[in-house]
Amino acid sequence: MKNKKDFTTKRKDEHIDITLNKPVQNVNTTGFERYRFRHNPLPELDFEAVDLSTTFLNKKLKAPFLVSSMTGGSEKAKRINEKLADIAEEKGWAIGVGSMRAAIETEGTIESFQIRKFAPTAAILANLGVVQLNYGFGVDECRRAVDLIEADGLVLHLNSMQEVFQPEGDTNFFGLLKKIESVVKALDVPVGVKEVGMGIDRHSAKRLVEAGVDFIDVAGAGGTSWIQVEKYRNKNPIQYQAADAFRDWGTPTASCLEGIKSSRLTVKVIASGGLSNGVEAAKAIALGADLVGFGRTLLPQAIGDDRIKMIDQFEQIEFELKAAMFGIGQSTIKELRYTQWLEQI
Ligand SMILES: Cc1cc2nc3c(=O)[nH]c(=O)nc-3n(C[C@H](O)[C@H](O)[C@H](O)COP(=O)(O)O)c2cc1C
Numbered sequence: 001m002k003n004k005k006d007f008t009t010k011r012k013d014e015h016i017d018i019t020l021n022k023p024v025q026n027v028n029t030t031g032f033e034r035y036r037f038r039h040n041p042l043p044e045l046d047f048e049a050v051d052l053s054t055t056f057l058n059k060k061l062k063a064p065f066l067v068s069s070m071t072g073g074s075e076k077a078k079r080i081n082e083k084l085a086d087i088a089e090e091k092g093w094a095i096g097v098g099s100m101r102a103a104i105e106t107e108g109t110i111e112s113f114q115i116r117k118f119a120p121t122a123a124i125l126a127n128l129g130v131v132q133l134n135y136g137f138g139v140d141e142c143r144r145a146v147d148l149i150e151a152d153g154l155v156l157h158l159n160s161m162q163e164v165f166q167p168e169g170d171t172n173f174f175g176l177l178k179k180i181e182s183v184v185k186a187l188d189v190p191v192g193v194k195e196v197g198m199g200i201d202r203h204s205a206k207r208l209v210e211a212g213v214d215f216i217d218v219a220g221a222g223g224t225s226w227i228q229v230e231k232y233r234n235k236n237p238i239q240y241q242a243a244d245a246f247r248d249w250g251t252p253t254a255s256c257l258e259g260i261k262s263s264r265l266t267v268k269v270i271a272s273g274g275l276s277n278g279v280e281a282a283k284a285i286a287l288g289a290d291l292v293g294f295g296r297t298l299l300p301q302a303i304g305d306d307r308i309k310m311i312d313q314f315e316q317i318e319f320e321l322k323a324a325m326f327g328i329g330q331s332t333i334k335e336l337r338y339t340q341w342l343e344q345i
Contacts, residue, residue, distance in 0.1 A: 005109060008102040009074040011168075011233075016076060018232045019224060019296050020303065026197065027247045030222030030274040031254030032283045038341050043329035050322045053092075054333045056268070056291055057152040057190055059123040062092025063318050064285065064333050068219070068272050068295035069096030069127040069155060069194070072103065078112035080302045083310065085115035089122045091314045094291065096125035096155060100145040101132055116150040126151035130158050130193065133179040134172045139186040146189055153190040155217060156180060161198055161250075162226035165243055167234050181211040190214035197224045197273050199251030202259030205267070215268035217293060218257060221250025223274025224296045254287060261288035278320025285333060286342040 018024060052063040067084050071077035081097055088095040095115065102109040115124065126145040128137065146154050158176075163169035184191045193200070193208050194217035200208070205216050231243035251259075253273040260269055271284035272293030281292040294317070301310045325331065328341035 005106045008106060008109060012071060012073040012077050012098070012102070014233055015229060016071060016080070016299070016303070018229050020299060022228070022232050024224055024228040024232075026221045026223060026225040026228075026250060026274070028221040028250055028252055030220065030280065031252035032280045034254065034345055035283050035287075035342055036345050037282070037286075037324065037328050038343055039327055040329040040341060043326055045326060045329055045331055047322070047326050049331050050325050051332050052318060052322060054290065056094050057123040057125075059094075059121070059152060060092075061094055061123065063321070064291050065093040065281070065317065066270060066272070066291050066293040067093060067095040067298060068293040069098050069125065069157065070295060070299070071098040072100065072113040073098065073109045074112065080299070081112060081115050082118050083307070084298065084302050085118035085122065087307070087310050087314055089119035090311070091318070092122075093314065094123035094125065095119060096127055097149060099127050099129055099157065100148065101128060101137075103148055104137070104141050104144060110148055113149050123153070124149060124151045126154045128154070128156055129170075130156045130176050130180060131160075131163060131170045131173055133176060133183070134174070135170050139183055142183050142187060146187065151189065153192065153214070154183075154187060155192045155194050156183065157194050157196050158200070159196045159226060161246070162196055162230055165227045165230040165234065165239055167230070167236065167239075169230075177207060177211055180208070180213065184212040184214070192216060192268070192270070194270070195219035195273070196226050197221060198226075198249060199253065199256045199273065201251050201256060202263045205256075205260045205265055206263055209265045209267045213267065215270060216260070217270035217272055218253060218260070219293070220253030220256045220273035221248075222253050225249070253284070257284060257287035257289055278317045278322070279324045281317065281321050282324035282336060283342060285336045286339050288337065290337070
């Protein structure tokens with residue numbers, strides 16, 4: 001490998017290729033299949049009156065959706081980010097970029113994260129790995145990540161199990177909560193914390209709220225498993241084999257939401273991890289989420305060149321949420337959040 005930029009580019013492209021082509025689905029389910037809405041035959045609503053709008057990071061969204069943080073750092077990643085940003089702007093969704101460590105460390109990759117020109121009004125999230133706070137990054141790098149892409153907020157990701165199964169992983173996760181707290185205090189934009197598909201349980205959520213985070217994205221189990229993704233990049237026979245024992249690792253997305261709701265934490269909650277349609281999104285909101293994030297499910301269309309197909313996917317998810325709300329007679333996201341029409345099977 002010639003230099004750091006080539007190495008980063010290779011890793012980013014491998015992540016995209018593996019998530020698209022290998023069996024990286026967690027065998028654990030999201031838990032949303034344990035819930036069903038009771039049908040309301042008398043919605044007393046005009047379907048056209050169902051309103052999906054909400055706010056996030058002090059911006060108005062047309063729908064309570066987020067394109068989950070995914071990529072950046074290579075030419076392929078740049079094109080994916082630009083296409084997703086363009087559609088997010090048109091449809092009024094929030095959008096995150098992938099880990100910006102590359103942008104901070106290697107000048108030549110910055111442009112692949114700079115989506116503001118494609119999404120001038122969208123709520124944009126910068127992204128860094130929390131563990132980098134133990135490897136030379138601090139408040140300055142966090143601030144720089146936000147400034148570089150004119151973001152409205154920063155999300156720090158917790159990915160302990162990915163790092164442990166990653167050939168070149170950074171595995172010292174000691175003392176990070178205090179460092180999260182110092183970043184939250186220092187930045188003048190909202191700062192949140194997410195997982196990457198293993199979930200944030202109620203106890204960890206409470207500790208993060210005490211550290212002052214503005215939002216939590218549970219990124220629970222049931223979708224992409226980063227243990228499985230790294231397995232396909234790993235030549236070490238022990239880690240490769242061990243990944244099989246972790247095929248169901250993680251707290252299911254619905255369980256994370258149940259835990260946070262029952263703890264009555266006052267924090268904005270994003271539901272993500274294994275979501276693929278608007279009915280699951282409706283269930284997530286009824287379980288207390290403010291916003292719903294989609295990751296890998298958007299990738300196959302985003303890698304292609306058919307803009308209409310991308311728009312169709314966004315609109316289908318929106319229609320499914322709207323129809324689910326109509327089906328239970330709830331006309332706003334706030335009503336859905338407090339609905340009594342969700343039942344455990
Ligand atoms: C190709 C790809 C790259 C990702 N890179 C990042 C990243 O850099 N930072 C991050 O916080 N999450 C990253 N994620 C994790 C997603 O944001 C999300 O939490 C996870 O994939 C679970 O959601 P899903 O099941 O909808 O894919 C990535 C996901 C994918 C599919």
